[in-house]
Amino acid sequence: MDIASAASALKELGHQTRLVIYKDLVKAGPTGMSVGDLQKRIEIPASTLSHHLSSLMSVGLIKQERQGRTLFCHSHYEKLEELISFLIEECCGLTPPR
Numbered sequence: 001m002d003i004a005s006a007a008s009a010l011k012e013l014g015h016q017t018r019l020v021i022y023k024d025l026v027k028a029g030p031t032g033m034s035v036g037d038l039q040k041r042i043e044i045p046a047s048t049l050s051h052h053l054s055s056l057m058s059v060g061l062i063k064q065e066r067q068g069r070t071l072f073c074h075s076h077y078e079k080l081e082e083l084i085s086f087l088i089e090e091c092c093g094l095t096p097p098r
Contacts, residue, residue, distance in 0.1 A: 001086040009059045009083050017044065018052045025062055025075040032065070032074035 013019050020042055025033060033041075039049050053073060056062045060079045065072050 001082045003090070005059070006083060006086045006090075009061060009079070012055050012059050012061065015052070015055075017042070017048075018056055021049075021052055022056060022061060022075065025073055026077075026080070028075075030074065032072040035064075035071045035073060038073060 013022060021038065024038060024041060035046075035049065035053070039046055042049070044052075053062065053064070057064065060076055063074050063076050065074065
C-alpha cells in the first residue's frame, strides 16, 4: 500500500457514520450484512447509506455482493490488513505481528 492509498482509506474511515458502518461490517464477519439490515441498525436514510457505502467501496474497504434480490456488504479484510501493516511499518517503523 502506498501513502496515497492509505490516506484515502483513512479519510473515508475518518467520518463517524462510515466508521460505524465499517465496524458493523467487520463484526458481521465473512457473511457480511444485508444493506437493509445495516440501514435498520444505524437508522439512516437509504440514500445516505448508499453514499457512505460508495465511499467505502471506492477505497476498497468493503465489497458488495448480490444474493438473489438482496445486496450484501462485506468488509474487505485484506485491505484492512494492508492498511494496518502500512501504519505499523511506515509510521511506527515496526514489523507487524504475523
